[in-house]
Amino acid sequence: MHKGIHILALALCLHFCALAGETDTVKQFSVLELYTSEGCSSCPPAERLMPLLAKKYGDKLYILEFHVDYWDRLGWKDKYSNNEYSNRQKSYTPIFNTNSVYTPQAIINGRTHLSGNSKDAIENILNVEAFARKSVPQIILTAQKTGASEVTVTFNTTLTDSELIYIALVQKEASTQVRAGENKGKLVRHSHIVRDFQMAMFEQGEKKLTIPDDITEYDCYVVAYIQDTTNMHIANAEKVKIR
Numbered sequence: 001m002h003k004g005i006h007i008l009a010l011a012l013c014l015h016f017c018a019l020a021g022e023t024d025t026v027k028q029f030s031v032l033e034l035y036t037s038e039g040c041s042s043c044p045p046a047e048r049l050m051p052l053l054a055k056k057y058g059d060k061l062y063i064l065e066f067h068v069d070y071w072d073r074l075g076w077k078d079k080y081s082n083n084e085y086s087n088r089q090k091s092y093t094p095i096f097n098t099n100s101v102y103t104p105q106a107i108i109n110g111r112t113h114l115s116g117n118s119k120d121a122i123e124n125i126l127n128v129e130a131f132a133r134k135s136v137p138q139i140i141l142t143a144q145k146t147g148a149s150e151v152t153v154t155f156n157t158t159l160t161d162s163e164l165i166y167i168a169l170v171q172k173e174a175s176t177q178v179r180a181g182e183n184k185g186k187l188v189r190h191s192h193i194v195r196d197f198q199m200a201m202f203e204q205g206e207k208k209l210t211i212p213d214d215i216t217e218y219d220c221y222v223v224a225y226i227q228d229t230t231n232m233h234i235a236n237a238e239k240v241k242i243r
Helices: 002-023 043-060 083-090 119-129
Strands: 025-027 030-036 061-067 105-108 112-115 134-136 140-145 150-156 163-177 187-200 204-210 220-228 234-241
Touching: 030 043, 030 119, 043 061, 043 119, 043 187, 061 083, 061 220, 083 187, 105 119, 112 119, 140 220, 140 234, 150 163, 150 220, 163 204, 187 204
Parallel strands: 030 061, 061 187
Antiparallel strands: 025 134, 030 105, 105 112, 140 150, 150 204, 163 187, 163 220, 220 234
């Protein structure tokens, strides 16, 4: 009788210890933000690299292609460009002690920046970042289409006082026939394009994302990631399909 009680107590202890550890999991991941533009002649090679990296690193790599708008004034307006993405890129300049922004810029886990065309250098970083054992906060994420062009994202995680959670609607792929600017006459191909981007300061709740008129929910997915506002380091990321 006493032996059975002891076994039950041990089982319950192991169960609750496992639950307590669910927010302190080990995960292999990297978030690669690519700052790019259809108006930049150096950007297409970087964008062609992204699908190759996605194939090589699989679920361990989260690619977010942010199209900036400061190239728009030079002859070609990028339909995917957004001033918020330009401002986000600029927010990294004090972190990396740089005086200006550039394209194509790859930023990995908010820790390292380099040219988006530097295949070998990017892979060298990913080989460390994507396969490092990390103790990470768990992100529970769902995405549900709740209107003609609306996606409701629910999330539950753990944040420190200096962390935020960012949620992105990501288009899988697209192509554009550029008719002006540095890439005039070229067909440029994109992948993992950020089409909507929201921020939350709380650990659980929901955010509404808008699906642009030129795509459907089947053309995109949702990524959420935790980032520290003091050093821009990314603590974890998660990806889900839209249901």
